[in-house]
Amino acid sequence: MNRLNYVGNPRIQNVEGAEKVTGRAHYVGDISVPEMLIAKVLRSPHPHARIVELDTSPTLKVPGVKSAITHADFVDHGRFGWPVKDAYVLAYRKVRHVGEPIVAIAAESEAAAQAGLEAIVVRYEALPVISDMKRALDPESPPIPETSPTGRHNLCNTHLLRNSEPDPLLAHTEEADGTPVVFQATYSLPHQEHAYLETEGALAIPEPDGGVTIYANNQSPHINRDNAASVLGLTADQVRVIQPPVGGAFGGKDDILYQSTAQVAKLALLTGRPVRLILTRPESMVASYKRQAMQIYLKLGATPAGQLKAAKAELLVDSGAYASMTPLASWRATMHAAGPYRYEAVHVDTQAVYTNNGYSGAFRGFGNTQAGTAIELAVDELAERLEQDPLDFRLRNALRSGDRTLTGDVLNQEVGLIACLEWVRDRSAWTDKRAAYAAQAADIQRPRGIGVACYFHGSGLGGEGVDFATATLKIEEDYSITLTCGLTDYGQGSHTVFALLASETLGVAMERIRVLRPDTQTALDSGPTVASRASIVGGNAIRVTAEKVAKLLNLAAADLLGCGPDRLIRDGEGYVGPTEEPVAFEAVVDRAREIGLQLSAQGRWQVRPIEWDFKQGTGEPYFGYVFGAQVAEVEVNRRTGRTQVLHIWAAHDAGTILYPKGALGQMYGGITQGLGYALSEAFRFENGVPQARDFDRYRIPRATEVPEIEGTYIEFPHPDGPYGAKNLAEPVMIATAPAIANAFYQASGHRVRSLPLPRLKA
């Protein structure tokens, strides 16, 4: 392969950066059109209630109110959801969580809309609230869903993993020598709120042909379009979803946007006017879905010498009022529950349950953040019982190339886990600090500690769905190049990745490339933008498409230079034949047109299908994995009880790094969300009632709370990724919370089995 000009070039900048630093980028809330109505939504104050009366007629008498809609305005009451169709665009008969939308109205102004909301007549009959996951499983407890997807009451879904028989191994190690080598504990991980800085929003503009155009800050425009069309009773081509710049998503802008989109679309169709809905921050906090809370029981067995032998895990997952992505996220949690270690046998059993604690769905890490936290806390405790250094213990048991994962399948790829562990060990001066902090006097005011955690993360969707993306590429009249892909850039930099991959493959300057934002009318469906798949799956689709056009250009260049295409070499953008002077890219494009070649193409790339037997709990869940490790150093202030993270070292094996600035930004950002999960970010429900509605009660990390992070990418290329790239945006957060909690233990002597860390006041 030629030397790469764009892939991995540290000078590459975000292609959407200039419009963002100047304030010119128009997010959905910045788009205002003449005649536009303002939408507002009546939301349930109750975690669980029957709606016994609902009358919107008084609201229509309020001056300025143009329309009010309920479930009755949608096909099949606006029922939607995937993989379980259990949610509603507007509540039908019951509300199952605080913040559930009931009525949407459109009015001439904010004030009129507010007055309109207050005029709605609604009466509830409170139902018993289920906030506790175990209680949800009690057959005596009231049912939450309309129909149980499992046929078993409030059980939303189950998963299992079966790899050999752990029981005999766990029993045997106990008996053989009496050493405490079987360790078991239950960990409880809280809900977490995405807290993207831009709240959810959608603008619908009715079209003359009876269709509707929607600008929405969603992650997956094609899914949004299909969903809106089905609840509105329109065909897919009557609904056009355009994606403006999105102010952060992290997994959080799917289902809630499907609701909001369908609401404004219906209001626009009824009033014949544009309608915009922007959620307020309190509304966003209460109404949006969360990271699932989980209770994770782990039982681990190791030889006295410190070799892990077997693991058992039981996961209880809080889906909340609706399934959303929980069936998939709980599957990913199941596939990672025993961590990136070598075992002889592993069993995992997972149950996801309905409760009235809001509802939960996709969030960065997608179940592995919780599962990865639990196992890394447990492994630390086990290493301590074995009187082993926690980092050595991990090195001893970490997966290497050719090993079998917890599911029993063989890792036929290079595995960078050991390299990551060694890097964070050496850079953090682990051995010295660990010894120094172990020798601290017990009564010092600000004890310090250092802790480690590592992780693995299956690439792409795995058994979660068909993993494909589609792209189009066209050389325009002015020799610029237009790219589309249905996968969205909501801040993670995928458009920059797409542009540099096209530049690299075509051998042209990046300035020529324009990446269009997804528009369901021009971009082809690429499935959901989740699971950090934009760079890998989308990137491969771009590469495949660009290769097609590059081939056409080679034919034209060969024709122009009078040689075979295999004799061509590139000089910058130019083409050089065996004897001739270089010819410019433009001349080659012109020649291609003269010959009559069509300089546009579309390409599709699909991940090799994986095989997972959901009934037996066996198979190969992912086509590959990424790995990483982090070390955190903390200081606990005994007077204030606060924990300050002093430093974090992070190494992630992400294959070839395509866009280095962006990759580091993803790492720092992911680590910061993990730090929040460790220190302050539990989103609490008291008897189903959310306990935070703003940034004062729900604290995300501020600049002074985030330490300097020293991060690196260890590049073990993956043959399936574009130019050897692997995914990184999600997994980088997994190790942070457990590394901090493990460091907190060394500093304070206080083991935690739940997050966030307690405030230990002396």
Add this chain to the structure above:
Amino acid sequence: MHLTFTLNGETIHLDDIPEDMLLVTLLREKLALTGTKRGCESGACGACSVLVDDRLTRACRTKVADIAEHTVTTIEGIRGTDGGLSDLQQGFLTYGAVQCGFCTPGMLIAAEALLRQNPSPSRTEIRRALNGNLCRCTGYQQIVDAIEAVARERNARQAK
């Protein structure tokens, strides 16, 4: 009320403005300057940061009456001497400080306010100055890198 103030270098006269109108509403809805964002409307996120005179100010917590006769600078008023990007704007791009970009206008305003007040801030001082501006994407590090580098460049230019 009648309102006169200087906005991004221009004198603005407006009639019939309710006194209790918020500055963020005036900017975004009356003047179509949407670079100033709303992230919380409760003073907690800094997305609506503007400069009033040289002071970092939350437009969602400021009544228009309070800016009468004052000078307001929004992100739309930040540009380089050549009319292109300012050094801070360019620095944010060079150091990878922009992801979703929603916090970016407010961050740039906070950075500008800091450097006007303290031309050679340490990294800790930069972090302190950004404490009222939330960013959910970047983890702040590249933002701090950018501001630190721009401060250094400005000082080097001055020394010449």
